[in-house]
Amino acid sequence: MGFENEKNSSILSKLATNEEHGENSPYFDGWKAYDNDPFHPLKNPNGVIQMGLAENQLCFDLIEEWIKRNPNASICTTEGIKSFRAIANFQDYHGLPEFRSAIAKFMEKTRGGRVTFDPERVVMAGGATGANETIIFCLADTGDAFLVPSPYYPAFNRDLRWRTGVQLIPIPCDSSNNFQITTKAVREAYENAQKSNIKVKGLILTNPSNPLGTTLDRDTLKNLLTFTNQHNIHLVCDEIYAATVFNTPQFVSIAEILDDETSHCNKDLVHIVYSLSKDMGLPGFRVGIVYSFNDAVVNCARKMSSFGLVSTQTQYLLAEMLSDERFVSNFLTESSKRLAKRHKHFTNGLEEVGIKCLRSNAGLFCWMDLRPLLKESTFDSEMSLWRVIINDVKLNVSPGSSFDCQEPGFFRVCFANMDDETVDIALARIRSFVGVKKSGDESTPILMEKKQQWKKNNLRLSFSKRMYDESVNLSPLSSPIPHSPLVRART
Amino acid sequence: MGFENEKNSSILSKLATNEEHGENSPYFDGWKAYDNDPFHPLKNPNGVIQMGLAENQLCFDLIEEWIKRNPNASICTTEGIKSFRAIANFQDYHGLPEFRSAIAKFMEKTRGGRVTFDPERVVMAGGATGANETIIFCLADTGDAFLVPSPYYPAFNRDLRWRTGVQLIPIPCDSSNNFQITTKAVREAYENAQKSNIKVKGLILTNPSNPLGTTLDRDTLKNLLTFTNQHNIHLVCDEIYAATVFNTPQFVSIAEILDDETSHCNKDLVHIVYSLSKDMGLPGFRVGIVYSFNDAVVNCARKMSSFGLVSTQTQYLLAEMLSDERFVSNFLTESSKRLAKRHKHFTNGLEEVGIKCLRSNAGLFCWMDLRPLLKESTFDSEMSLWRVIINDVKLNVSPGSSFDCQEPGFFRVCFANMDDETVDIALARIRSFVGVKKSGDESTPILMEKKQQWKKNNLRLSFSKRMYDESVNLSPLSSPIPHSPLVRART
Numbered sequence: 009m010g011f012e013n014e015k016n017s018s019i020l021s022k023l024a025t026n027e028e029h030g031e032n033s034p035y036f037d038g039w040k041a042y043d044n045d046p047f048h049p050l051k052n053p054n055g056v057i058q059m060g061l062a063e064n065q066l067c068f069d070l071i072e073e074w075i076k077r078n079p080n081a082s083i084c085t086t087e088g089i090k091s092f093r094a095i096a097n098f099q100d101y102h103g104l105p106e107f108r109s110a111i112a113k114f115m116e117k118t119r120g121g122r123v124t125f126d127p128e129r130v131v132m133a134g135g136a137t138g139a140n141e142t143i144i145f146c147l148a149d150t151g152d153a154f155l156v157p158s159p160y161y162p163a164f165n166r167d168l169r170w171r172t173g174v175q176l177i178p179i180p181c182d183s184s185n186n187f188q189i190t191t192k193a194v195r196e197a198y199e200n201a202q203k204s205n206i207k208v209k210g211l212i213l214t215n216p217s218n219p220l221g222t223t224l225d226r227d228t229l230k231n232l233l234t235f236t237n238q239h240n241i242h243l244v245c246d247e248i249y250a251a252t253v254f255n256t257p258q259f260v261s262i263a264e265i266l267d268d269e270t271s272h273c274n275k276d277l278v279h280i281v282y283s284l285s286k287d288m289g290l291p292g293f294r295v296g297i298v299y300s301f302n303d304a305v306v307n308c309a310r311k312m313s314s315f316g317l318v319s320t321q322t323q324y325l326l327a328e329m330l331s332d333e334r335f336v337s338n339f340l341t342e343s344s345k346r347l348a349k350r351h352k353h354f355t356n357g358l359e360e361v362g363i364k365c366l367r368s369n370a371g372l373f374c375w376m377d378l379r380p381l382l383k384e385s386t387f388d389s390e391m392s393l394w395r396v397i398i399n400d401v402k403l404n405v406s407p408g409s410s411f412d413c414q415e416p417g418f419f420r421v422c423f424a425n426m427d428d429e430t431v432d433i434a435l436a437r438i439r440s441f442v443g444v445k446k447s448g449d450e451s452t453p454i455l456m457e458k459k460q461q462w463k464k465n466n467l468r469l470s471f472s473k474r475m476y477d478e479s480v481n482l483s484p485l486s487s488p489i490p491h492s493p494l495v496r497a498r499t
Numbered sequence: 500m501g502f503e504n505e506k507n508s509s510i511l512s513k514l515a516t517n518e519e520h521g522e523n524s525p526y527f528d529g530w531k532a533y534d535n536d537p538f539h540p541l542k543n544p545n546g547v548i549q550m551g552l553a554e555n556q557l558c559f560d561l562i563e564e565w566i567k568r569n570p571n572a573s574i575c576t577t578e579g580i581k582s583f584r585a586i587a588n589f590q591d592y593h594g595l596p597e598f599r600s601a602i603a604k605f606m607e608k609t610r611g612g613r614v615t616f617d618p619e620r621v622v623m624a625g626g627a628t629g630a631n632e633t634i635i636f637c638l639a640d641t642g643d644a645f646l647v648p649s650p651y652y653p654a655f656n657r658d659l660r661w662r663t664g665v666q667l668i669p670i671p672c673d674s675s676n677n678f679q680i681t682t683k684a685v686r687e688a689y690e691n692a693q694k695s696n697i698k699v700k701g702l703i704l705t706n707p708s709n710p711l712g713t714t715l716d717r718d719t720l721k722n723l724l725t726f727t728n729q730h731n732i733h734l735v736c737d738e739i740y741a742a743t744v745f746n747t748p749q750f751v752s753i754a755e756i757l758d759d760e761t762s763h764c765n766k767d768l769v770h771i772v773y774s775l776s777k778d779m780g781l782p783g784f785r786v787g788i789v790y791s792f793n794d795a796v797v798n799c800a801r802k803m804s805s806f807g808l809v810s811t812q813t814q815y816l817l818a819e820m821l822s823d824e825r826f827v828s829n830f831l832t833e834s835s836k837r838l839a840k841r842h843k844h845f846t847n848g849l850e851e852v853g854i855k856c857l858r859s860n861a862g863l864f865c866w867m868d869l870r871p872l873l874k875e876s877t878f879d880s881e882m883s884l885w886r887v888i889i890n891d892v893k894l895n896v897s898p899g900s901s902f903d904c905q906e907p908g909f910f911r912v913c914f915a916n917m918d919d920e921t922v923d924i925a926l927a928r929i930r931s932f933v934g935v936k937k938s939g940d941e942s943t944p945i946l947m948e949k950k951q952q953w954k955k956n957n958l959r960l961s962f963s964k965r966m967y968d969e970s971v972n973l974s975p976l977s978s979p980i981p982h983s984p985l986v987r988a989r990t
Binding site: 015016018019020021022023024025029031063065068071072075076079081082084085086089092093095096097098099134135137138141145146147148149150152163166167171209240242276277285289290291292293294302304305308311312314315316317318319320321322325 | 590808
């Protein structure tokens with residue numbers, strides 16, 4: 009293998025041999041553990057439940073209903089086949105005009121109709137993954153840096169960094185202020201980079217936040233816009249979870265702030281990344297959008313579109329679907345309601361056993377505080393606990409360290425990629441794990457006592473058959489090519 | 500505008516400001532001329548006929564028939580909707596297993612069943628555009644170089660070079676040996692690069708050739724494989740026109756040569772780029788494939804798939820369609836027949852007026868020899884002639900210079916992206932242009948005499964109302980963002 013690597017490093021690119029793709033993370037190892045032993049209510053009821061995947065599966069019935077009612081929206085139906093040849097042949101990298109208009113309208117709706125988007129600025133990319141890479145290719149050169157509040161989405165290390173050669177500089181956020189981004193922390197990160205002679209080209213915000221599930225308020229957005237403008241650096245807002253907001257405060261898009269601040273703001277420095285993977289739950293369709301307020305960036309990103317155009321079959325379908333205003337309004341309202349319900353049910357279940365989550369109003373996940381379960385406040389302990397949760401509790405959750413969280417003991421747990429029954433099985437497993445003592449009608453969490461006992465005995469709570477530090481079982485698959493754990497393009 | 504550029508160059512990347520995207524070419528200007536005044540038999544009978552677009556529109560009826568017979572193959576029909584949620588949600592970057600198997604089988608069929616392809620090595624990318632970039636990212640670093648026989652596909656300058664930062668070094672081929680690639684020319688290009696301290700990482704072959712429409716014979720392929728192996732550099736074979744071969748000699752894939760040479764060949768240096776845009780005529784669907792014999796490249800390219808996955812809606816449809824062996828066999832036979840017929844009709848029409856094309860057996864275009872029409876044997880004359888053809892003859896053909904052809908006077912003219920009637924109108928325009936003197940039943944080409952007259956009088960043959968050197972009319976569109984002429988992702 010050493011020889012193989014040496015041989016390849018002489019003939020392949022650095023990208024192919026330097027392992028900088030960001031997939032060497034427990035975030036992805038957890039998926040592999042799930043893939044090796046996936047839960048199924050009947051076929052594999054003791055399998056791993058996938059809670060590491062930020063998918064939105066709660067509203068497929070609405071989309072399916074719409075499709076059944078609109079056979080003309082597909083080029084592969086008797087009603088739609090007449091458009092087949094024109095659409096299958098269409099490869100203009102501007103995209104179908106109807107598609108761009110529909111996307112712009114959808115972006116308006118998901119931002120409460122408080123702001124308008126220009127279809128001429130809607131640029132296609134291969135999912136948010138492709139959109140994120142595209143915007144970086146447009147803004148920065150190899151070696152340049154972007155500031156990113158941490159914890160942040162693990163695959164940013166691939167999407168923003170891998171092929172572009174830029175650096176990501178974390179702006180550490182922690183539990184002391186509920187992981188809020190302060191201008192002070194941003195300034196410090198910026199100044200430290202300056203001192204190290206690193207050229208900072210911008211700030212990346214994920215709003216709503218993945219993994220926190222929180223939204224940025226108007227004042228924070230204004231302050232960060234002012235900061236980036238003052239330093240003549242870019243502000244890139246990843247708003248792919250815009251329509252997952254299920255509770256107050258409502259979502260505020262950077263586009264709204266720009267509308268307020270037009271007179272004294274350089275719009276050329278502001279860019280939005282969008283996608284339909286989360287808000288519509290259509291990750292397979294690979295719809296990524298770069299929306300820039302800078303003409304030159306729109307122009308350059310459009311040229312880069314060629315590397316990741318959306319299939320015209322898919323553009324055509326979505327153009328029809330998202331132009332149906334009644335459908336979209338109903339979908340957004342219903343999706344928000346269902347997410348709120350699921351979130352409440354899940355977090356209530358956790359609270360019953362004494363597990364707290366960061367208070368959130370958006371996203372497809374909770375930021376679960378398991379600090380009381382750590383043996384020590386270290387990342388080693390976090391990893392040990394994570395292995396127990398994967399191997400014994402059989403839940404694939406994602407440890408905070410994989411999000412570059414600077415404080416051990418937090419885990420992202422996804423709740424919208426499963427049905428009600430599976431959520432309840434997951435909650436039952438957690439309940440059993442932390443040990444609930446039932447007395448009459450009341451549930452008394454004994455999380456803290458359990459933890460003490462666990463520490464004293466160095467035992468795995470109620471799990472005794474397996475080794476405590478047993479590694480995740482990552483058996484090689486039969487393919488001649490090693491399968492990668494990062495099987496999903498984006499989560 | 501100067502100020503705008505200066506402002507942007509300080510805040511944007513070099514990619515966004517250095518104009519290295521390769522779109523500043525008459526190849527793309529011609530498309531713009533077409534877009535401004537597109538031919539339509541009824542609405543705009545004097546408009547520009549698009550002969551700059553290598554599209555395969557001859558067999559849509561077969562695909563449409565199949566789709567009508569197989570409603571279950573679409574997730575947007577009553578018959579297929581049950582698969583909607585699973586497919587819309589699927590984002591594994593390996594792709595649907597059925598899709599990869601179907602692609603591997605299709606690649607076998609298009610290579611006459613003489614070689615097998617392993618689905619585990621089929622890696623998705625965003626069209627051939629994305630596949631070409633992906634393979635370069637895997638093989639080479641910024642500053643490295645690839646040898647490319649010229650004339651070559653103009654957008655290689657974008658696809659292979661723009662974001663990867665590699666160089667392309669042309670291996671000049673010319674009419675003296677019918678544009679064949681000789682090992683001598685390859686060796687010279689390689690040695691010259693060595694002398695200039697340029698690190699050559701490989702050789703790119705487009706087989707069948709775009710723009711020549713010719714295929715490489717077995718001996719040439721063997722020699723080039725030996726050459727690249729001996730120098731420990733890569734051989735990348737772009738075989739996206741594999742199924743457009745319509746005449747003998749039959750197509751030989753590099754995969755067949757590898758089968759012959761297994762004992763003394765390093766397969767790790769060999770890679771194939773494939774696509775369904777030409778062979779199936781589905782450029783809108785953005786199916787690009789990297790097929791590498793090197794495990795590390797498969798592994799790395801797969802990770803890069805995330806930036807340009809094929810929509811699962813499209814994967815699902817094509818998995819079903821390409822698994823239908825009877826359909827595929829019939830499609831390939833019929834497509835080849837129709838291309839042969841069209842090619843014969845078109846080249847006969849040209850021959851009647853004394854225009855010769857390079858003898859070809861594949862592709863969706865001819866390599867038309869208009870050297871007799873040049874005022875002088877220079878590229879300036881080629882451009883002058885091209886402007887006449889665009890502006891007055893109203894045909895968008897592509898000048899050889901845009902393919903980096905080293906010899907002036909050749910033009911690529913596409914013949915498969917239109918119906919029979921449009922081909923005949925194009926031929927009539929050409930006939931009128933070169934001036935055919937009819938006498939009884941015989942057509943006597945007077946191309947040569949016309950040319951002499953044209954040179955003497957400095958006149959544009961039979962076109963007198965417009966300026967001879969009139970520029971292509973490229974009026975700006977109404978969008979706030981300048982539209983790019985490279986509207987197609989790949990041709």
